[in-house]
Amino acid sequence: MKAKAIKLGWSLVYFVAGMLLLLGMWDMVSRITKGEIPSPIATWGTFKEVMTNPFQNDPDYKGIGTKLLSSLARVGIGFGLGSLIAIPLGFVLGSSRIAMNIINPIVQILRPVSPLAWFPLGLAIFQDSPKASIFMIFICSLWPTLINTSFGASSIPQDHKNVGKAFGFSVWKYITKIMLPYTLPHIFTGLRLSIGVAWMVIVAGEMLSGGIGLGYFVWEEGFNGGSVGKILVAILIIGAVGLLLDRLFTSLQKRFTYAV
Amino acid sequence: MNSATTKTVTQNIADSILEPVLTPSTAIAVNNVTVSFKTLKGTYTAVKEISLTVQKGEIISLIGHSGCGKSTLMGTISGMVKPTTGEVIANGKKVEGPGPDRGIVFQNYSLLPWLTVYRNIYEAVDSALKNLSKCEKKELVEQTLKTVHLWDHKDKLPGHLSGGMKQRVAIARAFAINPTILLLDEPFGALDALTKSNMHVELLKLWNLDNREKTIVMVTHDIEEAIFLSDRVVVMNNGPEATIKEIVPVPLERPRNKKDIVHDPVYMETHDKLLNLLIDKFSIDDIKE
Numbered sequence: 001m002k003a004k005a006i007k008l009g010w011s012l013v014y015f016v017a018g019m020l021l022l023l024g025m026w027d028m029v030s031r032i033t034k035g036e037i038p039s040p041i042a043t044w045g046t047f048k049e050v051m052t053n054p055f056q057n058d059p060d061y062k063g064i065g066t067k068l069l070s071s072l073a074r075v076g077i078g079f080g081l082g083s084l085i086a087i088p089l090g091f092v093l094g095s096s097r098i099a100m101n102i103i104n105p106i107v108q109i110l111r112p113v114s115p116l117a118w119f120p121l122g123l124a125i126f127q128d129s130p131k132a133s134i135f136m137i138f139i140c141s142l143w144p145t146l147i148n149t150s151f152g153a154s155s156i157p158q159d160h161k162n163v164g165k166a167f168g169f170s171v172w173k174y175i176t177k178i179m180l181p182y183t184l185p186h187i188f189t190g191l192r193l194s195i196g197v198a199w200m201v202i203v204a205g206e207m208l209s210g211g212i213g214l215g216y217f218v219w220e221e222g223f224n225g226g227s228v229g230k231i232l233v234a235i236l237i238i239g240a241v242g243l244l245l246d247r248l249f250t251s252l253q254k255r256f257t258y259a260v
Numbered sequence: 261m262n263s264a265t266t267k268t269v270t271q272n273i274a275d276s277i278l279e280p281v282l283t284p285s286t287a288i289a290v291n292n293v294t295v296s297f298k299t300l301k302g303t304y305t306a307v308k309e310i311s312l313t314v315q316k317g318e319i320i321s322l323i324g325h326s327g328c329g330k331s332t333l334m335g336t337i338s339g340m341v342k343p344t345t346g347e348v349i350a351n352g353k354k355v356e357g358p359g360p361d362r363g364i365v366f367q368n369y370s371l372l373p374w375l376t377v378y379r380n381i382y383e384a385v386d387s388a389l390k391n392l393s394k395c396e397k398k399e400l401v402e403q404t405l406k407t408v409h410l411w412d413h414k415d416k417l418p419g420h421l422s423g424g425m426k427q428r429v430a431i432a433r434a435f436a437i438n439p440t441i442l443l444l445d446e447p448f449g450a451l452d453a454l455t456k457s458n459m460h461v462e463l464l465k466l467w468n469l470d471n472r473e474k475t476i477v478m479v480t481h482d483i484e485e486a487i488f489l490s491d492r493v494v495v496m497n498n499g500p501e502a503t504i505k506e507i508v509p510v511p512l513e514r515p516r517n518k519k520d521i522v523h524d525p526v527y528m529e530t531h532d533k534l535l536n537l538l539i540d541k542f543s544i545d546d547i548k549e
């Protein structure tokens with residue numbers, strides 16, 4: 001218990017040191033550019049300004065919180081749909097050599113394509129830019145989850161399979177009591193990578209698509225509005241949310257890993 | 261008196277060479293079974309032309325060098341391993357796969373680490389005994405867990421159990437489906453001497469509870485354990501192409517008392533015989549584990 005507290009204390013010290021280093025460098029860059037890049041203190045002012053009424057939701061003005069939620073919702077829908085397809089498909093690929101041999105080349109060809117390349121295709125299909133960004137998120141959420149799930153499902157130890165065989169588990173029981181629990185940590189690894197990509201891509205997507213969201217905020221209010229401070233604020237918010245999402249899936253992954 | 265005890269060794273060997281005779285009291289008949297595995301280096305024949313009959317209610321031990329094919333032979337009886345040639349008859353039917361008439365305790369427990377002790381047994385019961393109601397299944401699991409003194413630990417995950425407890429869960433899981441044939445692959449291998457001794461008594465208790473009608477085939481490396489528990493000890497040759505070297509009867513009256521039988525001349529004679537059969541394969545250290 002004590003050792004744990006000490007370890008926690010030290011990691012806190014390192015975190016603060018890292019943050020101070022970042023702020024120091026940031027301040028230096030700000031001085032060198034003579035305020036072209038606003039200093040941390042000036043940015044803090046912008047941050048407070050941006051954060052007034054974060055959830056304001058008027059037709060002519062949306063608060064930063066509303067924009068954040070709108071981006072998150074889009075990521076959530078695209079990522080959710082992608083996962084809904086990737087996980088069962090991963091099970092199939094992981095259990096059938098033939099399915100794997102057929103599908104794998106397709107995955108290998110489509111996976112390296114930049115998610116942004118899917119945006120115009122989505123636009124052509126749906127004739128609607130928010131839907132096109134969801135489509136883009138959907139596509140790029142597929143691959144890491146699919147690959148990790150199928151790897152997990154294909155590496156179920158013989159011992160576990162033997163239990164199902166020896167006691168005559170039905171296919172459904174085999175999937176829910178053996179395959180899914182064994183594969184869960186792998187699935188969460190895939191989901192964590194997927195949501196990371198999705199969160200990166202949504203910002204770019206919203207710059208292309210416009211509408212309500214953090215990406216559009218960076219572009220419209222930050223760049224077009226000539227406020228580098230707002231760009232910096234948006235970057236920090238995007239980074240912090242991305243970190244939280246990553247931590248969420250890491251803890252899920254740990255939660256569902258079992259000692260034999 | 262068990263029928264096996266009146267047979268001589270040569271008769272037993274003759275039995276294993278000749279086509280085994282099916283009688284109503286035969287629980288298991290292994291007929292000329294050969295198992296070959298396809299490996300990267302070609303086919304590997306683990307056991308060759310093995311024949312063995314086990315009577316209803318008999319306790320048999322398989323003993324032999326590590327890797328000689330004991331688990332493989334057990335696998336052909338349980339239905340987990342398909343014989344390359346030959347066949348196994350269990351309870352009058354040809355073995356085509358695992359079935360609820362044969363309970364298996366795997367060499368490495370094979371518990372599902374994400375299920376509690378209770379669920380590990382429940383899921384097996386649920387699958388193997390389809391015609392019981394949910395209530396009956398729950399009752400059965402509870403009763404079995406109490407028999408092996410694990411009821412207090414029913415909500416623990418296997419990762420939080422000691423080796424002996426895991427083994428008891430695996431045994432309880434096999435017993436719960438109330439099979440007529442129990443196949444135990446080194447069930448007590450990982451236990452300390454004291455726990456092992458307790459488990460022997462527990463196993464015999466369960467066997468007695470069922471009027472000694474269950475047939476038990478057990479793999480072990482432990483000569484004392486084999487003698488204490490079995491009616492006959494099957495000694496296997498080394499692989500590849502392992503065969504049965506000899507079947508040694510254990511003509512000791514039941515119930516057997518662990519402390520007393522070690523001084524019994526029959527015990528010592530049997531022990532000596534088994535040791536001699538194994539000694540050119542083993543060093544004594546190996547046998548004693």
Ligand SMILES: Nc1ncnc2c1ncn2[C@@H]1O[C@H](COP(=O)(O)OP(=O)(O)OP(=O)(O)O)[C@@H](O)[C@H]1O
Nearest residue numbers: 297299304306325326327328329330331332333499
């Ligand atoms: N699925 C398999 N594929 C290839 N070879 C196998 C397979 N299963 C077993 N073998 C081989 O068959 C031989 C017998 O294995 P088996 O597990 O039956 O031995 P064992 O007598 O149970 O050994 P131990 O006492 O160590 O448990 C070994 O040489 C093993 O490598």
Ligand SMILES: [Mg+2]
Nearest residue numbers: 330331367445
């Ligand atoms: Mg073995």
